[in-house]
Amino acid sequence: MGTVQAKEKQTMVRVPVEQAPVLDFKKDVRVDRVNVTGLKRTKDDFIKPIVRELFHATNFGDVLVKADKVHRRLENLECFKNIEIFVDTSKGPKASPDGIEVTFDVTEMNWLLGSVNAMAGSEEAALVVGGRAPNILGRGEKVQLEYTHSNTHNTNMALSVSKPLVNMKSNAKIKSSIYQSNASFGASGFNEQDRAANIAFEFNSAPNVHHTVLWEAVWRYLDSTTRTVPMSVREQNGHSMKSSLIHSITMDRRNKPVFPSSGTLIDITTEFAGLGGDVGFVKNEIKMQANVSLFKDFVLQGTLQKGLLSEYSDNKTSHICDRFFLGGATSVRGFEFRGLGPHEDNISLGSELYWAAGLHLYAPLPFKVFERNFGDFFRTHLFVNAGNLGKFDSGMDYRDFFKQMVASARMSCGAGLAVRIGNSARFEINYCVPVSVQQGDRPIKGCQLGVGISFL
Amino acid sequence: MPSVLLGNVAANEMAQEEEWANDTKLYMPYDVEQILLADNANCVAVQTFLRMCNLPYRVEYRKNAEFMSPSGRVPFIQCGKYLIPELDHIVTFVNNKGKSLTGHLNDKQKSDMRADLSLINNVLVNAELYLTWVEPVTLKEVTIPRYSSVYPWPLGTVLSYSKRSEVIARLKALQWYDKSIEEVYNEVDKVCSNLSTRLEKNQYFFGKPTELDALVFGHLHTIYTTKLPYTALWDTVKSYHNLIAHTDRINSLYFSKKG
Numbered sequence: 001m002g003t004v005q006a007k008e009k010q011t012m013v014r015v016p017v018e019q020a021p022v023l024d025f026k027k028d029v030r031v032d033r034v035n036v037t038g039l040k041r042t043k044d045d046f047i048k049p050i051v052r053e054l055f056h057a058t059n060f061g062d063v064l065v066k067a068d069k070v071h072r073r074l075e076n077l078e079c080f081k082n083i084e085i086f087v088d089t090s091k092g093p094k095a096s097p098d099g100i101e102v103t104f105d106v107t108e109m110n111w112l113l114g115s116v117n118a119m120a121g122s123e124e125a126a127l128v129v130g131g132r133a134p135n136i137l138g139r140g141e142k143v144q145l146e147y148t149h150s151n152t153h154n155t156n157m158a159l160s161v162s163k164p165l166v167n168m169k170s171n172a173k174i175k176s177s178i179y180q181s182n183a184s185f186g187a188s189g190f191n192e193q194d195r196a197a198n199i200a201f202e203f204n205s206a207p208n209v210h211h212t213v214l215w216e217a218v219w220r221y222l223d224s225t226t227r228t229v230p231m232s233v234r235e236q237n238g239h240s241m242k243s244s245l246i247h248s249i250t251m252d253r254r255n256k257p258v259f260p261s262s263g264t265l266i267d268i269t270t271e272f273a274g275l276g277g278d279v280g281f282v283k284n285e286i287k288m289q290a291n292v293s294l295f296k297d298f299v300l301q302g303t304l305q306k307g308l309l310s311e312y313s314d315n316k317t318s319h320i321c322d323r324f325f326l327g328g329a330t331s332v333r334g335f336e337f338r339g340l341g342p343h344e345d346n347i348s349l350g351s352e353l354y355w356a357a358g359l360h361l362y363a364p365l366p367f368k369v370f371e372r373n374f375g376d377f378f379r380t381h382l383f384v385n386a387g388n389l390g391k392f393d394s395g396m397d398y399r400d401f402f403k404q405m406v407a408s409a410r411m412s413c414g415a416g417l418a419v420r421i422g423n424s425a426r427f428e429i430n431y432c433v434p435v436s437v438q439q440g441d442r443p444i445k446g447c448q449l450g451v452g453i454s455f456l
Numbered sequence: 457m458p459s460v461l462l463g464n465v466a467a468n469e470m471a472q473e474e475e476w477a478n479d480t481k482l483y484m485p486y487d488v489e490q491i492l493l494a495d496n497a498n499c500v501a502v503q504t505f506l507r508m509c510n511l512p513y514r515v516e517y518r519k520n521a522e523f524m525s526p527s528g529r530v531p532f533i534q535c536g537k538y539l540i541p542e543l544d545h546i547v548t549f550v551n552n553k554g555k556s557l558t559g560h561l562n563d564k565q566k567s568d569m570r571a572d573l574s575l576i577n578n579v580l581v582n583a584e585l586y587l588t589w590v591e592p593v594t595l596k597e598v599t600i601p602r603y604s605s606v607y608p609w610p611l612g613t614v615l616s617y618s619k620r621s622e623v624i625a626r627l628k629a630l631q632w633y634d635k636s637i638e639e640v641y642n643e644v645d646k647v648c649s650n651l652s653t654r655l656e657k658n659q660y661f662f663g664k665p666t667e668l669d670a671l672v673f674g675h676l677h678t679i680y681t682t683k684l685p686y687t688a689l690w691d692t693v694k695s696y697h698n699l700i701a702h703t704d705r706i707n708s709l710y711f712s713k714k715g
Binding site for chain 2 (some may be wrong): 014219222223224228231234235236237238239240241269276278
């Protein structure tokens with residue numbers, strides 16, 4: 001597992017040299033003491049529940065495994081910029097015969113941190129300016145303020161407060177934020193302004209299984225981008241209030257987030273809107289990805305996504321900003337952004353049901369012209385993408401319903417180059433050939449560029 | 457908003473040759489539970505104008521009509537693919553279709569009519585806005601309950617107050633905000649007296665029905681039919697008997713028989 005390996009490299013376990021020859025991982029030991037040095041404003045009672053786990057270690061190998069686990073938990077608190085571990089035999093009058101002493105030497109983050117980042121999405125580039133105060137009261141409380149401005153004049157301002165709950169072993173965290181965002185969706189003919197407040201509880205139910213339970217209230221304002229926007233979009237203008245409960249599970253068992261060579265990712269989100277407010281719907285979405293390593297460095301990747309939005313009441317409805325959209329460099333390639341599915345006057349209306357699938361064959365750059373490290377940033381890929389978006393009559397026979405969803409499906413294929421940016425994002429340049437297109441779609445035949453974190 | 461007006465000019469030029477669409481729709485807020493004095497007056501005026509021109513239309517009630525309108529004001533009509541907000545733009549649009557209620561007027565009468573139209577739009581509308589959004593009892597008992605009726609808590613209250621500050625900014629800029637309620641009624645009285653003098657004993661202001669008749673009817677009929685905590689506004693208006701007779705005449709001619 002790549003992520004773990006990466007962290008183990010950082011975990012510097014320094015065993016005194018004279019001890020080295022007798023290193024025996026099965027050797028029974030007793031952890032006499034755990035020291036945490038370098039704590040200044042961090043409170044002891046905040047750290048104690050985390051390091052306590054080490055006292056349960058019974059042999060030397062166990063100590064190392066647990067020390068690594070504690071290291072990761074300390075790191076997750078986002079209070080320390082550096083953590084080092086020292087393991088030594090315990091000395092002094094109270095030392096037991098097999099006694100061991102573990103020391104974590106931490107460096108706290110500054111009171112106040114500022115950052116300026118560039119960010120790129122599928123349709124825009126943005127500048128993020130932010131400030132945060134980690135560990136403000138000494139128990140991991142973090143206050144963060146962020147302002148994002150993009151080249152398309154979309155803005156987002158967010159203030160968030162979070163606190164890790166160290167007494168729960170599952171990396172639990174409570175987080176609350178308020179934000180205001182302005183975004184323009186020219187392809188769909190509307191501008192959206194959101195003002196929202198939310199509170200979230202995050203935890204892991206198993207390693208790599210992350211849950212978020214979120215309640216959010218959003219005051220939305222929609223506005224038409226031009227005078228010629230069709231009435232079906234224009235009639236949704238104005239103010240609405242959505243209050244919803246969202247649960248999402250992410251099971252990430254891939255070996256790395258960008259260009260994985262093995263493992264699966266499953267992401268399930270359920271949203272129930274209508275606890276107060278005038279917007280009501282149930283929205284389910286699932287995204288799956290599987291990676292299989294073929295010969296040499298060739299990797300076959302399959303992805304499948306599906307979403308369904310249903311209304312349950314006549315009084316509370318959904319709006320265009322709640323619907324699903326397909327198409328674009330990070331979605332079904334070979335179509336413009338939101339360029340697949342129902343359109344009116346060239347304005348993408350989105351819909352309530354979609355599926356999308358992709359099959360990719362990734363290969364390293366040919367001829368091994370670049371050194372291994374540099375080449376790691378690049379992959380070539382061949383792909384086939386398919387998907388469908390619409391309102392399908394689900395009242396009929398299950399097989400008929402399935403036939404409808406497949407019959408009008410869109411498909412594209414192509415080849416291109418993907419570049420890794422940092423540890424989570426990637427850039428793609430593809431030559432796309434739309435194979436199956438329906439009336440109203442806006443396909444792209446030729447080059448398509450895309451930057452993003454989550455790709456189909 | 458200059459862009460909107462410019463858009464209108466372009467739309468009007470293009471629309472010249474096309475016929476009036478039979479499925480023309482007029483969008484307005486719910487008149488029973490939501491609409492407020494000034495908006496209602498404009499909606500009635502536009503409907504009256506269209507009926508005077510004998511142009512077919514269908515009313516579409518939408519709680520967000522204000523935000524659907526290209527100018528942010530109600531009512532607006534959708535004729536074919538064109539959206540036209542407010543009475544003066546609609547009059548221009550209809551004129552471009554070759555229909556006009558002012559063909560029989562000479563230049564002086566036309567400029568008199570324009571002066572009266574702007575008098576109503578400047579004085580009567582501001583007086584109505586003042587009464588709706590500034591006068592505290594009306595604000596609390598009528599305006600806020602009606603304006604927020606179509607929104608869930610707490611959005612209704614928030615939007616009511618943001619709308620109020622928007623209107624107050626307008627009234628401040630036009631130096632209406634600092635007036636006392638008596639001064640406001642006096643202004644209304646002056647307008648009514650002007651109109652009453654212009655109407656004299658005639659059936660209509662300029663012989664035949666024009667948009668001025670539609671606008672005067674829109675306001676007076678609305679003032680008459682709207683229930684407010686105070687009747688002072690209606691009391692001011694009703695002393696002008698020829699205006700009241702004019703209102704009754706248009707009401708029975710254009711609204712009673714069709715229902």
